[in-house]
Amino acid sequence: MSAPNLFLVYVTDAERSTAFYSDLFDMKPMMVTPRYIPFEVAPGVVFALWSGQSDRLGRQTPRTSEIGLMLPGPASAVDELHAVWTAKGATVVEPPHDEVFGRTFVVADPDGNLIRVAPVD
Structure with a gap:
C-alpha cells in the first residue's frame, strides 16, 4: 500500500493563501492555477492549496x-x-x-x- 503523498488545505482565496504560505514557509509553489497551488515539501510529497468546489462538497461542508x-x-x-x-x-x-x-x-x-x-x- 502506498503512503499518503498529497495534503490539501481548503482556502477561499487562492491568491491570498498562496502569498501567506509562500511567505510563512519561505517556499515557492510548483505551479499556480486559479484554484490549485501545490508546494513540494519533500521529494514526492505535496502540500497544496485548493479552492475548488463541487456539487457534493460546497462551502457549507465543515x-x-x-x-x-x-x-x-x-x-x-x-x-x-x-x-x-x-x-x-x-x-x-x-x-x-x-x-x-x-x-x-x-x-x-x-x-x-x-x-x-x-x-x-
Whole structure:
C-alpha cells in the first residue's frame, strides 16, 4: 500500500493563501492555477492549496484540519520561529507553551486553518 503523498488545505482565496504560505514557509509553489497551488515539501510529497468546489462538497461542508511543522533542535527553536511568524503578521491562536510532546504554538491562516509548530517526535 502506498503512503499518503498529497495534503490539501481548503482556502477561499487562492491568491491570498498562496502569498501567506509562500511567505510563512519561505517556499515557492510548483505551479499556480486559479484554484490549485501545490508546494513540494519533500521529494514526492505535496502540500497544496485548493479552492475548488463541487456539487457534493460546497462551502457549507465543515473542513477541519491542522497542519503540522515539526522543528528539530531545542525548545528555543519553537520560540524563535514564533517570533519570526508573529513579525510577519501571523494570527496567533495559541502562544508558545509546553505540552506533553514539548514546546508548541499554533497560528491560523487567513481561512482559519490551524498551523501547529512542535518539536520533532
